Amino acid sequence: MQELAYATGIDPEALVTFHPGMRGAREKLQWASKRVTTWQEDIAYSLFGIFGVHLPVIYGEKKQNALGRLLQEIVARSGDITALDWVGKPSEFNSCLPANITSYEVAPCTLPSLSEDKIQTAVSSLHNTVAMELASKLYTLLHNTTAPRFANCRLHLPCIVFPVTAIKRRRDQDQETYFTYDVKVDGLNDLLITTEEKLIQFSRTRPSRQSLLLVRPWDRSLLELPDVADDMQSVDDCTPPASPSCDSLTGFPAEYGLDHSETHRRALRLIVHLGQPFAAFFLAQQWGGEYKRIASDHDIIAQVRDMSAVRDMMDVRTLEIL
Known part of the structure; x- marks a missing residue:
């Protein structure tokens, strides 16, 4: 488990207790923030299972559009606004969403x-x-x-x-x-x-x-x-x-x-x-x-x-x- 945690950057307890769904959306986005895919749209598509969502796969759409569709689904279905907590460049899809998933790499500011x-x-x-x-x-x-x-x-x-x-x-x-x-x-x-x-x-x-x-x-x-x-x-x-x-x-x-x-x-x-x-x-x-x-x-x-x-x-x- 420690080797998996080191390789993924995910806490061992989270690996053991993980269930697909919207709960802990911001933390899951942070897990995926360093993900690199061959097709840019797959950065969003590959997270459908983690969040338990089913969305159309449209290869050829912009990366920002694919990520935007996923993030709007998370916010709209869960009511959780933590996905709006990021620092970076805004998306063309919506200015409250980030242009890149790397914007979730830094944990939210702890108040x-x-x-x-x-x-x-x-x-x-x-x-x-x-x-x-x-x-x-x-x-x-x-x-x-x-x-x-x-x-x-x-x-x-x-x-x-x-x-x-x-x-x-x-x-x-x-x-x-x-x-x-x-x-x-x-x-x-x-x-x-x-x-x-x-x-x-x-x-x-x-x-x-x-x-x-x-x-x-x-x-x-x-x-x-x-x-x-x-x-x-x-x-x-x-x-x-x-x-x-x-x-x-x-x-x-x-x-x-x-x-x-x-x-x-x-x-x-x-x-x-x-x-x-x-x-x-x-x-x-x-x-x-x-x-x-x-x-x-x-x-x-x-x-x-x-x-x-x-x-x-x-x-x-x-x-x-x-």
Whole structure:
């Protein structure tokens, strides 16, 4: 097993417990990130069995198209957005997908996580600073958000939206391949973003005609629902989870049987999680109203300015991304 692990780069335990399917999609893509095939389309086709999918094999199509068809199937059928976590060049198939599978070679950025004690402390402090009605409304809004889906190569992505208010290019750069920008965003700490794209500089006093957004793709696991494990795709079930019905008084799922104190606690825990650093997407609106992802040469890690920015997190939309 150790020899197999060394040859494949796959952990021995994963080799022993492997089952075809969508679970752990990002890790499986990392396993295949160094794969080399005679026909470029086979980089995607050879992964059909690993993910348990059946798609048309069309030799002669572009590598990006073959990989794009596989990745859209993974996202659409599982509701798992980890396949959108990559750094590199965007695909012609869809800007939220990578042009090459090598973009998955580096593991996703590991963000710091709070201990249970720190979460409890933060929840206690929020009792006095965050209106319970506002927290419950946000929880309900995110609970009722649908899963991501693809249609005609366009990604319909549910996310929390933060408008970009200013972009300024840094001039002290030795190379012209990438450009570094100071980016200001409503509700978030200031950011540095490096990209191959030449962006138009603007500010609040000199606004841009083009809408630029920083978004947090919605991760349903942050709701900490009692049956969260059942929401994930199993090997045999390829239907994205549906949104349960909600109690009209609290806005929380009625079938969970939660009392008011428990629903309030879950709402505040959600606020705590949303206050932690997160991997963000940088989007630019196109002429037709859709958006395009602006790829960066590094993970874009954003964080809300403070807990008073809860109202900024109420802007939840499903954006259409080309």
